[in-house]
Amino acid sequence: MPDLPQHRPVLAGARYNGAAGSALRLEALPEGHLLHVLGTIEPAALAAELAKIGLANSSIRQAGFRQWFVAGDAPLAPAKLDTLTAALAGKAFVMDQSHGRVRIGISGRSSRLLLSKGTAVDLDPAVFAEGSSAMTMVGHISVQIARTGDDSFELTVLRSFAESLWDELRHMAASAEKDGGV
Numbered sequence: 001m002p003d004l005p006q007h008r009p010v011l012a013g014a015r016y017n018g019a020a021g022s023a024l025r026l027e028a029l030p031e032g033h034l035l036h037v038l039g040t041i042e043p044a045a046l047a048a049e050l051a052k053i054g055l056a057n058s059s060i061r062q063a064g065f066r067q068w069f070v071a072g073d074a075p076l077a078p079a080k081l082d083t084l085t086a087a088l089a090g091k092a093f094v095m096d097q098s099h100g101r102v103r104i105g106i107s108g109r110s111s112r113l114l115l116s117k118g119t120a121v122d123l124d125p126a127v128f129a130e131g132s133s134a135m136t137m138v139g140h141i142s143v144q145i146a147r148t149g150d151d152s153f154e155l156t157v158l159r160s161f162a163e164s165l166w167d168e169l170r171h172m173a174a175s176a177e178k179d180g181g182v
Helices: 043-052 078-087 111-116 159-178
Strands: 015-017 025-028 033-039 059-064 067-072 092-096 101-107 133-138 141-149 152-158
Touching (some): 015 159, 043 059, 043 067, 043 078, 059 133, 059 141, 067 152, 078 092, 101 111, 101 159, 111 152, 141 159, 152 159
Antiparallel strands (some): 015 025, 025 101, 059 067, 101 152, 133 141, 141 152
16 A cells, blocks of 8 residues: 655644734644544543643633534644543544644734634624634634634634635735734
8 A cells, every 4th residue: 555645734834924013923833633522521521531641731622512622732643542532432522633624823912803804703802702712704714713812813724725714814914904904
């Protein structure tokens, strides 16, 4: 059987820093791990199981009814995935989505303004607090937006749409800077 082609990150090291004086940064995040967990397990119990296998730094995000994404910067060894799957047997199903989705970080004091140009989600901190996430559209592309800090967000997108989303975000940022909005 021939060897499969090597994995190539879609946006490998892509970065965008706004114009001088702009408070906006876009960056392709490491393609570490992204797990889709479906089941009756509660986030606290899921976090405990992740800690047991050394993934305590992973982020757990609501992805729908009884669904979560578990995201992190480090690649996930197959043995750890097997251990987690066995630990959650009967409570949840775990599907590795690391190969199929890409994460993009957006940060800076103008990050909410930029995202408001492409999505209808109310990103006000009083409504969408740190740790919140939502499945939505940015333009015509389906993404999950997660608030990771006061002025920072992470967008998770299907791999096949990552370059289109990146181009759209850069275009929105450049347009806003030209108009003096970012």
